[in-house]
Amino acid sequence: MADTISHDVLIIGSGLAGLRAAISAASTDKNVDIAVISKVQVMRSHSVSAEGGTAAVLYEEEGDNQESHIYDTVKGSDFLADQDVAELLVKNMPYEIYQLDHWGMPWSRRKDGRIAQRKFGGYSFPRATFAQDKVGFYEMQTLYDTCQKYDNIHFYNEWFCTSILQDGGRFQGITAIELKTGNFTIFRAPAGIICTGGAGRIFSFSTYAFSSTPDGLDMAFRAGLALKDMEFVQFHPTGVLPSGILITEGARGEGGYLVNNKGERFMQKYAPGKLELAPRDVVSRSMIKEIQEGRGFKHETGVDCLKLDLTHLGAERIKEVLAGIREIGIKFSGVDIIDEPIEVRPVCHYMMGGIHANIDGATELAGLWTAGEAACNSTHGANRLGANSTSECIVWGRITGELAAKHALAHKGQTSIQEQQVLQEEKRIYDGLFRGRGDVNPYEVRKQMTDTMDDKAYVFRNEQGLTEALKKIRELKASMWKHVDDKAKEYNTNFVNVMEIDSMLRTAEVVLVGALNRRESRGAHSRTDYPVRDDTHFLNHTLAYFAGDGGPKMAWHPVTFTRYAPVERKY
Amino acid sequence: MTEQVIEKIESMEKKREKEKHGKETIRSSVVLKIYRANKRAGEQPHYDSVEVPVQRWTTVLDALLHAKQYKDPSIGIRYSCRMASCGSCGMKINGIPRLACYTKVSELEGSTVTVEPLANFPHIRDLVTDFAQFFSHHHDVKPFVQNENADIKDKNKLSEFMQSPEDLDKFLQFSYCIKCGLCYSACPTVATDTKFPGPQALSQAYRYFIDNRDNATKDRINIVDDKHGIWRCHFAGSCSSVCPKGVDPALGIQLLRGHMLGFSKNEKKIADLQDRLRKDEEAKQ
């Protein structure tokens, strides 16, 4: 059998959630031996791209309050958030912000030396805590650097995890491939946390890093765990053309305007109360409507878009708080936002769904937790508010880290690996993929799949489009693409890509089936054929279980209400 | 307001139109000359040339990925964010360390672009190098705030360390570092000295040294005051000239050394937790 490495806690994924979990587990007890396993080098995780802010209530003396943050989150979610979970998020955040400050986070400051906050979409108070426009980057850096303090955290840079090992309903470890050598290895540990982030690369036009593929989600899915609410995909209003790189909501938080080809601030029509700072689903829908009604621009690539005008903010302010955005504009779009409005278009940005977890981040498998974007403990419901995701990663990173560490201490050294599972997994990836045969280019399959998703599962969806998309995905899945041309063992990214594509196809299918089943419009999921929210039938979470190649088995799961009854959502 | 915006858009569009036909070299394709080797598997170093289509905004990374996807899937390459914030895609492009995702083909001269792995990093395969030593240098400068209150003990008394925008400016620029290793690859000392921490780690030492939340001043100086430490920087400046993020590691290193030579004094006070509470009290009275 393959080589084995043993630890107490395995953290899979090293984004904000993973690193926060590592610190939390390491400081819970110094005898807990932690492995952080990531398919990229640890500090290169997608979280570094987060730009605009992290939501927290810091200034109650200035008028903010936690109740309001909870309500904004729940209302933003179109009442699909579990309210106890939202509450937990809000209550924990102030501590996390200050803790990050103590660890060296370069939060932007007010003149009086205190931490600064800015406006963000959907909030009734400026509570996006920011560090210029590189929040996620700085948070990652702070956490990564703080990890250096602990001798009991071990980083496994560039190890691709492929499957979860379990026995008797308990987590026992995982299998992974070391990229550098190509060695297939077993990691065993009594506790694990999946922090593999979002899956936004199943769309072509996407703000995500190339590494944001659903292999972590798929791992859990194949292990029999449910994926929850996968049909809710957030489209961020301002993706730069042609690449899809994000212009942070902070740009609008700082006072940017969205304009159509008549020069109008069209958001006046759609959300007079909040204008550009309405939640993302609202703004994105408004933009697409403007485009459909002929008031859009054409980018030189032929794509429809609108413009984001920041010129009135002035060079000084822009350089001070939106420097990164300016750099992105100049470099990737050829536009200096100081002089000129920039072309933008709604872009795939966040997956509200993820691995089904309870309020503690525990999955259905004992000993396994999940945190961050990969998890769905239903903080965000049908639509996440900007700046609430980094918050979620940090809060549940800490919670799950601590719980997993305690569990690991209680079950130290008690793992049993089922050889059969390992052999099966080896067979799946080596016989099924690595040594597979075929004449279809896997990258072409990926392109067609992501283009299909862009086309049919975008801001507005309908029965016909979704059905066509599902058909197309299933066709692609069945075509002869499963093969790896690169035969080397060492650093075989071709192999990695093929494993990713395999998981992408399965996940895309779950998204589409979920979207087809949800015959209503709620939050980010907007059906032109069912344009209204239907609380009688669909005030429920969607669960999808793996059921072989034929597609997922679906189920419903109740929403937790503790405070607010659903009302119509208006801004 | 409306007219202004339209005017602005129109005037900029004209300007761009002009630029498009002006200075940037617009090509429809480019030849990538890619360094290939996988010594562990016995593949000796050689160069492969691949022609790929390019547009105005195509970056070297885009071009390489196109080559990987449609010409030769076996090209070994490391990348992730494609927006110059993760630090994965450092490589030598036409001989100089750069980020592939941050270098547009249109910015480069000639019709061939040569891409090679970063120098000064052990080679793994093709364009991919091993960062273990680089990371361990970073680890060795203790890149975290040291201060007995660094972990919040009492969750009921929450407050930040006070830090004025000026305090922040002293270290902010050094925390722009994305650990891409370009500086490490360019530095002439690193080229021969394996124990030299390199510009990245040394500038991070300064970043924490000058942060007014940190009070491990002496310890930090002792770490870098070594035969192979900070004194092995000769201000060759190459680190700063290749840094894609404006970290200016050369500056950080010299400033730290200024403190060690007694040219500068570290006047920082530990930003006191109590500071704010005290001020609040005062305000109340």
Add this chain to the structure above:
Amino acid sequence: MEADRSNREGLMGWLNPGRYGWERVSYWLQRLTGVGLLAYFIGHVFETSSLTQGPDAWAAMLELTQTPLGHTILLLVIGMSTYHSANGIRLIFAHGGKGLGKPGRPDYPYDAVSLNYRQKSGIWIALILAAVAMLYGASVLFGGE
């Protein structure tokens, strides 16, 4: 961990000043001139030691060194020491963080403040001074009486 030297640029990294900026050229010249001066210094100590063997030995040594070749070397030494000293003074200040500018918030396109024109001018001035010193030296050495 045993340090892995593979793929280091090695001496070629030192000897290839053209790729980066003037500061790299300065680094390289400072090194070269330093070593050159040290060699000359050792030679010079040896040269003057002939004094101890009386006027004849000294004259013999002068015959060896006061030649066109010897003067050319001396000229180089003048240039080297002028450059090394002038640039050395700049470097002492720079190594202490003086004259480099202040850290702050860098703006795109992120030109490094430490590679500023004060520093570059320092390098140029050292080069010019070296040239002037060499011209003057030439006039003394080759100019006759």
Add this chain to the structure above:
Amino acid sequence: MMLRESQIMKIHYITGIAALFVVAVHIMMRLIMPYSLSLEYENVIANYHNVPYLVLLESILVLIAIHGFNGLRIILLELRQSKAWEDGITILTIAAMMAVVAYGTRTIIIANGFGLGFE
């Protein structure tokens, strides 16, 4: 007698600056009379009988030896990193430095004719 690297480098900088001054004086002395004349045996020996000049020569010798050989040590240190090599070059450069200083001092003393300028 282990010096910290910072102390060594401070010495390096100070000896560098000091060397600049003394060398400048040394060269001036060559230039107060026509250059070739300044090299006549009698003139040179005469110099060696002047106590302040002796002090000057000796300090040039020491300062430059320290600065120059330390410079060499730096370069060699950066070339290879192994204990044997590092210890080797430290001993070597110190030995070479001492040898050159000793040899130069011998010249000064003999040229002075042991009279130290009180003839």
